[in-house]
Amino acid sequence: MRGRWKYLVAVLATVLLTASACPAKDDAASPAAPAGAGQYPRNETLYTSGTQWGPPNSWNPIIPGHAMGTVGLVYEPLFLFDPQAIKLTPWLAEKGEWTGAKEYTVTLRDGVAWSDGKPLTAEDVKYTVELGKIKAVPYSPLWNWLSAADAVDARTVKFTFSDVRVQEWENWLYENPIVPKHVWSARSEADITTTANEKPIGSGPYQYETHSQDRMVWKKKDAWWATKALNLDVKPKYIVDIANSSNEVAMGLLLQGKLDISNNFLPGVANLVNGNFGITTYYPEAPYMLSANTAMLIPNTTKAPMSDAAFRRAMAYSVDTTKIVEGVYGKIVKASNPTGLLPVWDQFVDQTVATQNGFKFDTAQAKKILADGGYKDTNGDGFVETPDGKAIDLKLIVPSGWTDWMEASRVIAAGLQASGIKVAAEFPDSGAVDDARTAGKFDLLINNWAGLSNTPWTYYNYVFQMPVQAQQFGTNFERYANPQAWELVQKLARTKTDDPAYKTTIGELQKIQLTEMPLIPLWYNGMWSQVNSTVWTNWPSAAANAPKDFPCTWNNLWELGAIKMLTEIKPAA
Amino acid sequence: MRRYFGRKLFIYALTFIVAVTINWMVPRFMPGDPVLRMLTRTSVSNPDAIAPMRAYYEKVFGLDVPLWKQYLNYWAELFQGNMGVSVWLFPTPVTDVITGAVPYTLALLLPSILLSWWAGNKVGALAARRKWLDNSVLPASYVLTATPYMWLGILLAWSLGLVAGLFPIAGGYSFDRQPTWSAAFLADLLAHWILPFLSLFLVAFGGWAIGMRNLIIYELEADYASYLEALGAPRRLVRRYAFRNALLPQLTGLALQLGVIVAGALVTEIVFGYPGLGSLILNAITNQDYFLLQGVFLFIVLGVLIANFAIDVVYVLVDPRTRIGMQGGSA
Numbered sequence: 065m066r067g068r069w070k071y072l073v074a075v076l077a078t079v080l081l082t083a084s085a086c087p088a089k090d091d092a093a094s095p096a097a098p099a100g101a102g103q104y105p106r107n108e109t110l111y112t113s114g115t116q117w118g119p120p121n122s123w124n125p126i127i128p129g130h131a132m133g134t135v136g137l138v139y140e141p142l143f144l145f146d147p148q149a150i151k152l153t154p155w156l157a158e159k160g161e162w163t164g165a166k167e168y169t170v171t172l173r174d175g176v177a178w179s180d181g182k183p184l185t186a187e188d189v190k191y192t193v194e195l196g197k198i199k200a201v202p203y204s205p206l207w208n209w210l211s212a213a214d215a216v217d218a219r220t221v222k223f224t225f226s227d228v229r230v231q232e233w234e235n236w237l238y239e240n241p242i243v244p245k246h247v248w249s250a251r252s253e254a255d256i257t258t259t260a261n262e263k264p265i266g267s268g269p270y271q272y273e274t275h276s277q278d279r280m281v282w283k284k285k286d287a288w289w290a291t292k293a294l295n296l297d298v299k300p301k302y303i304v305d306i307a308n309s310s311n312e313v314a315m316g317l318l319l320q321g322k323l324d325i326s327n328n329f330l331p332g333v334a335n336l337v338n339g340n341f342g343i344t345t346y347y348p349e350a351p352y353m354l355s356a357n358t359a360m361l362i363p364n365t366t367k368a369p370m371s372d373a374a375f376r377r378a379m380a381y382s383v384d385t386t387k388i389v390e391g392v393y394g395k396i397v398k399a400s401n402p403t404g405l406l407p408v409w410d411q412f413v414d415q416t417v418a419t420q421n422g423f424k425f426d427t428a429q430a431k432k433i434l435a436d437g438g439y440k441d442t443n444g445d446g447f448v449e450t451p452d453g454k455a456i457d458l459k460l461i462v463p464s465g466w467t468d469w470m471e472a473s474r475v476i477a478a479g480l481q482a483s484g485i486k487v488a489a490e491f492p493d494s495g496a497v498d499d500a501r502t503a504g505k506f507d508l509l510i511n512n513w514a515g516l517s518n519t520p521w522t523y524y525n526y527v528f529q530m531p532v533q534a535q536q537f538g539t540n541f542e543r544y545a546n547p548q549a550w551e552l553v554q555k556l557a558r559t560k561t562d563d564p565a566y567k568t569t570i571g572e573l574q575k576i577q578l579t580e581m582p583l584i585p586l587w588y589n590g591m592w593s594q595v596n597s598t599v600w601t602n603w604p605s606a607a608a609n610a611p612k613d614f615p616c617t618w619n620n621l622w623e624l625g626a627i628k629m630l631t632e633i634k635p636a637a
Numbered sequence: 638m639r640r641y642f643g644r645k646l647f648i649y650a651l652t653f654i655v656a657v658t659i660n661w662m663v664p665r666f667m668p669g670d671p672v673l674r675m676l677t678r679t680s681v682s683n684p685d686a687i688a689p690m691r692a693y694y695e696k697v698f699g700l701d702v703p704l705w706k707q708y709l710n711y712w713a714e715l716f717q718g719n720m721g722v723s724v725w726l727f728p729t730p731v732t733d734v735i736t737g738a739v740p741y742t743l744a745l746l747l748p749s750i751l752l753s754w755w756a757g758n759k760v761g762a763l764a765a766r767r768k769w770l771d772n773s774v775l776p777a778s779y780v781l782t783a784t785p786y787m788w789l790g791i792l793l794a795w796s797l798g799l800v801a802g803l804f805p806i807a808g809g810y811s812f813d814r815q816p817t818w819s820a821a822f823l824a825d826l827l828a829h830w831i832l833p834f835l836s837l838f839l840v841a842f843g844g845w846a847i848g849m850r851n852l853i854i855y856e857l858e859a860d861y862a863s864y865l866e867a868l869g870a871p872r873r874l875v876r877r878y879a880f881r882n883a884l885l886p887q888l889t890g891l892a893l894q895l896g897v898i899v900a901g902a903l904v905t906e907i908v909f910g911y912p913g914l915g916s917l918i919l920n921a922i923t924n925q926d927y928f929l930l931q932g933v934f935l936f937i938v939l940g941v942l943i944a945n946f947a948i949d950v951v952y953v954l955v956d957p958r959t960r961i962g963m964q965g966g967s968a
Contacts, residue, residue: 104813111812118920119734121726127679199686200693202679254693257679260728274815277737277912278808304812309910312791313807316799322812465923493923495669498677533684537677 104281107599107635110300112617113314114327114592116307120280123264123272125241126201127257128619131280132305136622138179138266138282139241142170142189143234145518145624147408148612151561152238152518155623156184156267156289158219160237166228172219176289178244180265186215191245193223200257203240229557231521238518238623242267269298269630280305298630300600305617318343321598327617329468329592334394336594343594346615347606350395353590354614357515358404358523359469361460361476361584364506365544369450370458374437376581380423381430382483383476385586392471397587403574404527404585409520414571421578430483439484447486458487458507463494469510472586502535504543511541512589516624519561524553524573527582544582549573591616600633638953638960645949649942656938661711664927671698671724671925697722698928711931720935721928725920731932734917739936741809742913744830746902746940749837754891756838757845762880764846765853774846781843786901790836790908797832804832807910833909837902841894848890852883885956892948895941 112132120131125139135141143152143160154160156176163169176184193213196206209227216222225233247265248256263272267289270282282303290296308314308328315330317323319341330336334352336343345352361383363370370376385399398407402422405413438451449455460477462469473489480487487508492500500506514526529539530550536543552573559566593615595603604615611632613625672694676687695701698721699710714721720731761778764770781789798806805811810825856862856879865875906915914933921929953959 103815106813109813118916119726119729119737121723121729129678200679200690204686257690258693258697258728276809276816278910279812306808306812309807309907309916313908313910316794316806319799320802320806322805495674495923495925499669499673502673502677535673535676535687 104302104304108301110303110325110600110630110633111306111317111323112303112325112327113306113308113317113323114325115618116280116305118307119277120275120307122260124257124259124261125243125264125266126195128202130619131275132617132619133270133280133282133303133622134264135241135619136268136627137270137303138264138268138272139243140266140268141238141241141623142172143238144627145238147516147614147624150408150411150518152234155238156242157237163222166225168223168225168233169216170221170223172221173289173293174219175292176267177287178247178265178267179271179285180244180247182244182246183218184242184244184267185218186221187218188242188245189213189221190215191249192240192242193221195243195248195256198253198256200253203236206236227558229554230560231519232557234518235522239620241623269627270303273302278307278309280307296628296631298627299633299635300630303630318594318596321596324596324598324600325603325615325617326594327592328594329590330594331467332394333592333594334396342596342598344597344603344605345396345594346591346604351398351590352396353592355398355407355516355588356591356616356618357512357589358400358406358585359472359510359512359587359589360404360514361586362501362509362511362542363583364504364508365542365582366504367507368454369439369456370507370542372437373580374433375439376584377423377579378430378433378437378439378483379480379485380581380584381426381433382479382485383584383586384425384479386425387475387479388472389587392468392475393587393590397590400585400587402578402585404514404577404583405520405523405574406516406588408516409523412520412567412570414567414574417571417574417578421575423578423581423584425479427479427482434484441484445486446484447481448484456486458485460487460489460508460510461492461497461500461506462489462510463497464491465494473510476586501541502537504534504536504541509541510586513538515620519556520570521553521556524549524556524570524577527577528553528573542583544580546576546580546582549576549580552576591618591621597636599636601636602632602634604629604632641953641959645946649946653938653942656942657712657715657935658708660931660934660938661708664925664930665704665707667925669925671927672700674724674925675727697728698724715935720932723921723926723929725924725926725929731928734929735914735932735936738912738914738917741911742902742906742915745833745837745905745911745913746899749834749841749902750891750895750898753838753841754845754887757842758849758884758887760842761846761849762853762876762883765850765857766876771850775850778843778846778850781839782841782847783843784840785904786836786840787904787908789840790833790905793832793836794909805829806832809912829909829911833902833905833911836905836908837898840901841898844894845887845890848887849883852886853879856880856883881955885952888948888952888955892945895944899937899941 115132122130123134124130125135140156142155142157144155146153156172158171158173160168160170170189172186178184190213195201196204198204209225209229210223211226212224214222244265251259269285269288271285273281273283275281284298284301306323311328311330314323314326314328318326333345337345337352346354363376363379365371389395389397389399401413402418403413434448439448441447442449442453447456460473462473470491477487477489497509501509501511514523526539528546528549530545532540532543532545552569556569559569591614595615597603602611604611604613613628613632614621615629616626672691675694676690699707718732723729723731723734726734760774764774794806797803805828808829810822810829814822814825816822862875862879903915903918906913907919917929918933921933
C-alpha cells in the first residue's frame, strides 16, 4: 500500500510538472514560431474581443448576427460615415451626387475586385440594392421610395426615386455592404436571408482564415483596392476575434497582454486606467469612453397610466441619472441630454427648446406634476393611484446578467418610488425581455438601440415610427402613435442636411418629444474600448496627435470609420 | 446474470424514454417563442415579410405541425442522428454544434471523475490510519468539497493563471494556434486543460477522500475485522478487506454524483472560457434554443445512463455477493 501511495504522488507530480512546464516553453517559443506552422506571429496579429458572444455561425452580410467583421473587413459599403465631419466619405464609390431632382448617381472606383479576382461592377451594386425587393431582407422598405436602380456602365449606377428621402438614402449608402452578384444570384430567395455563407467572398482587406467555437480568425488579403486608391494599408496580418464567455475572461486576457483591444464592458475600468496596468481608454479621465448610443427608459404608452404624457413627464423628473452615471458606472458614461441626441449631434440640439422643455432630476417637481395630473394616494399605501382611483403597480424589466443595467434599473425604481410611483425592477432572461419588447407586453424597460448614425433621422425614426404594429422589431417600442410627429420624421428624411428646414424640423421634433415624453433618455452608453499597447500602438484616443477614428470592433462600427483604425495602428518596436 | 442485466437494461431503456420525453417537453413549455427570436434578430422590418418568414422558420424548425406529430418526428429524427437546427446559431445543425464541443467536455469530465475517485479513495483510506494525514487531509478535504466549482475555478485562474502566469486562463487552445497533430499543439491543449481539470478534480477529490476515510474507520471497527485480528491475521490483510468493502458504497456514490459533476463541469467551462458544452447550455437557455438545449441534455442524459450502466457492471465484478446472489436467483 505504501508503494502505491508513492506511485500516486509521483504520477500526480509528473502530471503537474509537465503541464506547468508546457506554457513556459510555449511562451518562449511563440514569438519566434514560423508563420507556416499554423500559428500567428504575435507582432502581426491583432487580438480583439467584445463583439461575439457565441461561436461564429454566419458570414451572411445581409442579415444581422454575422461573425465579427463580416461587414467591414470582408464586405464593404459604397461610403463610410465620418462622425467627426458628420458626412459621408466615398469608399467603394469614387463619388456620389444628386444628378437630378429625383436622381442619384454613384460612380464606382476603378480597380476594385472581389477576393475571387472578378471585378466589382455597377451590376453588383444594382443587384445588391435589388435584393431589397425580397421582403425578408432588412432593407426592403427602401423600395417604398426608390423606384429604379440602373447600371449605366460598368462603373456608374443611377438611382431613381419616387420619394426623395435624402437622409434615409444616405443612411442606406453607408450601412449596407455590396455583395457579388456572381456568387449570390445562384441562391434562392429563402437562401439569401438564411444562408450561413461560409468562406465569404468580399471586396474588403481580409478573408476568412478559420473559426472555432471560441474564435474567429481573419487573414489579410494580398491586394486591397484602398492600398492603391487611398494609400491605406491594414497593418495586422491576422485578426483573431475571441468569442467571450464572460467579461471577466476578457479582462484577464487584456491584463496579460493577450488581447490588444477589448470592446467589452469591464466594470471598474477607471481603476485599471488610473492604476498603471498598461490599459488605456479613449479619454484618460471621465468619461473614459466615447458615447455609442442612448439608453432609454421606455414606457409602454398603450397601457395606463403610461399613456398619459403628464405621468411620463413625472417619471422623467424622478430618475437620478447622476447616481447612475457615478454610482453604477463609475463615471465611464455620460448623462444624456434631455433630447437624447448623441454628443456627435450636439449642433442639432435646439438649446432654447431643450432649456424650456427639458427635464432634470427633481423629485418635488415630479410630485407636483403627478398631483396636478390628478394622481393621488387615495388608499394611503404611500404610492399614488390613477385619477380614477386604480392602484399603480409597474414592473421595470432588464435582462438578467446585464449587471450595469440591473443596478441602473434599481436606481430608477428607487427614484420613481420616491416620487410616489410604485415600480419594481425585475430581471427575466434576455430572451424574455426581447419577447416582451417585441410583443408590447411590458410596463417599463430599458433599450439602447438608438445608436450613432449619419443623421438624427435614425433617432427620430426610432422614437416615432408609425404605424404601430402588433410586433415592433426595431423601433417605437413605446408604441407611441403621433401622426404629426411621424409626418415631421418623414419630412426630416426628405430634407438635405444643408437645408435650413433640417434644423427647424429637428427643433419641432424635440419640442414634441420633450412635451410628450414618449420615452425618457437617461444616459449615453459607452463605446466600451480598452486597449493594451504592448504589441500595437497608435490607438485612437483624445490625445493631441492620436488618430480619432473609433477604436471599436463592434459590427456596424467598421463603416463608421473604425476600419481606418486598422490602418493607423502600428506594431510596437 | 442475464436476468439481472435484462432487468437493468429495461430500467435504463425506460429511463431513457422518459428522460428524452421530458427533454422534449421542457423547452416547449418554457415561456417564449424561438421564431419570434429569429425574426427579432434578423430585424425583419417590412411588416409584409413577417408572416412568410414566420412560416419559413416554423417549417425549418419543424414547428408547423401539431405537437403530437412534433414529438413523433423528434424520435424519428433522433434515430437518424438529426437533432434539428440551432436557433441561436442558425443555420448550424445542432449535431455539428455539439460534436464540436463534446470532445472538450469529455476530456474534462472523464479524467476528473476517474482520477478524483481513484485518488480520493486512496488518500481517504490512508488518512483513516495515519493521524498526521487525518489531521491535514481531512480539513483540506472538507474545505475543497464545500467549495463551489465556480469559486475554486476563479481562484485557480487568478492565482495560477493571472498572478503566477503558469497557465493560460481562457480558451481550449492558444488563440494563435490552429489545431494540428503536433506535439506543440497537444502540449498547448494540455496547458489549457489543466486548470479547468484541477478545479473539477479538487472539489470531487475532497468528497471522495472524506467518504473513504469514514467508511474505512467504520469497516475497521466491524465484527469481521475484529474477528480477523483475533485470529491473528496480519493488519495488511484486514485493511485490504476493509478497503474492498468500503469501496462498494463509494461506487454507488459515484453513480449518484455523476450528474452533479457534469453540472460542475458546465460552470467550470464558463469560468475558463473553455469551448465545451457549458457556455452552449447557458446561451441555449437565454436564447430559447429548444433544439440545442434538447441536444445537449440528450447528450448528458445518455452519458449519465451509460456511466451508470458501466458502474452496474463494475459492481458485479467487484462485489462477489452480487454475483452469488444472481446465481442463486437464476438457479
